Amino acid sequence: MLALLSAACQRGHSPGERARLVFKYQPLWGDPAPLREHLARFAAENPDLDLRVETLPNSTDLIHQFFLTALEGGDDSFDVLVADVTWIPEFARAGWIADLSDGFPPDGLRAAFLPGPTDAVVLGGRTFAVPWYVDVGLLYVRTDLTPRAPRTYDELRSFARAAMERHPSLAGYLWQGRQYEGLSCNVYEAIWGHGGQAPEVGRRILLDTAAARTGLLYLHDLIASGISPPLVTSAAEEETRRVFQDGRAVFMRNWPYAWAELQAAGSPVRGRVGIAPLPSLSGQPGPGTLGGWQLAVNAHAPPERRRAAARLIAHLTSPEANLLMALAYGRNPARRATYADARLRAQAPMIADLAPLVEHARPRPVTPYYQLFTDLLQGEFSAAISGIRTPEQALARAQRQVDRLIGWAP
């Protein structure tokens, strides 16, 4: 306890004349050396700065909790922070993250970065964060069990059923239906795939729409008709990935991370898996949910440290850094041009193949209310897909609760 206290006291005094700059991020899987070397180059170019990195817990929930309490309490002990794609409007509205428009003008950002992540970080014509790497929901297909990737929901169902008739032990389509944020991503994709906007964010956040009812009904019917096994109602990413990797399913909705696992040496489905955009009602590629992390600057930090922090963000989101994150850590670039880079094509062709998918990735509703209502929605989405309530009942309940919450706010 005393040691902790004295350590905390010492941290307050910067050694010598150099200003301390702290980068707070969540652990990246893999060898820490490449990122460390990349940061060391920044430190070498900025000898006036004492660059420190501090890691956060490896849980989105806990990171949000940490920032909520630290930033609300005015904590200025860190300068550059990572933020999930849905947090930017919330943090910006709260005044916790600094306006970065001077260093990263919205137009410049829009020209260089993918549209989805740009929409998530440019709010009211001001830039509040810079995309670090992106994620997108996509479809994994067993190429040995299907003629080709399904484009429509009908094809998804009929291809799955045909394969299941030939191999009765197979599950058809796996996705994430546990009551958590991943379920929201799956539901939004189903709504977008049916041509809806979800939810519509205006003065009122409109959840209870025809497209939302259709999307939820589609997910519910997948389970009810046996195309998706009951286990999806308690499954998150890893639960579905393992079943698919065991060779026990025809299709799976997941994030790009699963690719490396499925194609690893010893994987039963190695060489028999393809990726495709999600299917849709019309046959147009269905948009996947945009995920991924952004870098922002702590608004509580003094101005000179905020400027240094913006320089660090530029260093961490440069084209070179995008390539490094893709090659060393399998993180998908947020910059459009990186997908065409010859080195990426040669060394990580799967990531290069994601170009059309990330181009159409859609952010979840970009609103400061997001964290406030997503938890309410998850409970109702879960009720609808598992058949406890009809989509109509579930959405009506969600709408009432959200109206209560938002109706209070200005």
Next chain:
Amino acid sequence: MGTVSRGAPSRGGSLAAERRQAYLLVAPAVAVLAAVALYPIGAALWLSLHRHIVVFHERSFLGFANYRFLLADARFWSALGHTAYFTVVAVSAELALGLPLALILHEARRGRGLLRALVLIPWAIPTVVAAKLWAWLLNPSYGLINRLLGGADINWLGHPVLALHTAIVVDAWKTTPFVAILLLAGLQGIPEDIYRAARVDGASSFRIFRSITLPLLRPALALALLFRTLDALRVFDAIYVLTEGGPANTTETLSLYAYKTLMRAGDFGYGATLSVVTFLCVALAAAALVRGLGRGWEEAR
């Protein structure tokens, strides 16, 4: 009692002085308690009277509006129901299983130390680790449990009725050893000569258990009941790891609802209201148990 034992002539003045000294001596402890226990409770109570959403920097006094909303909040009532059900079923099961376990541990002659250590293993594993372990065991597709049931396709944590009961089983697995060890301590406090006397009188084993063991074990049973009830009413970690309250909030308990409202949504006002109500439920249960059990103790003597 202090004055008497000192043997000094009891004069009014010294008694008052002594009382003053006593207050001075306990003051630091009271101050620490007030700072770490009373102040946060008071602050939460005060916060619960506000609308306070951190993102919007909104903090306005509402009076009891949060409490009025709570009374009409279906999610609150179902969370309260789940918490009460979880507590009653889990604690009953733990006592029902913990007592025989304690008796076996008490009677075991050979390998006693090893047996006790083995029994304590579930209790020694951190709850989050144990819950994660169970989540994999219970996985419908490749978990050990379904495989042991001959390839049954039971979705333990995804079925609205099964999920809460599964969480109860995991909690019972985890905390029955704790109950057993508490009861074992009680058993070891019963003097051996009472048993010998009973056996001389020709009492049957069942009679000995009913007339000697059970009544004399009552304080230990009461303690186990009290500890476990208060813990179960605040259950959070096991359920958070197993289901996060799903499916459709059918496993959501009061602590989980309060946590989500506070830390995910950032609705501090209503989150504080939920925390205060959880605290009141726990305090009421504690008071009722202590009263009821206190009476039991008197009777037992």
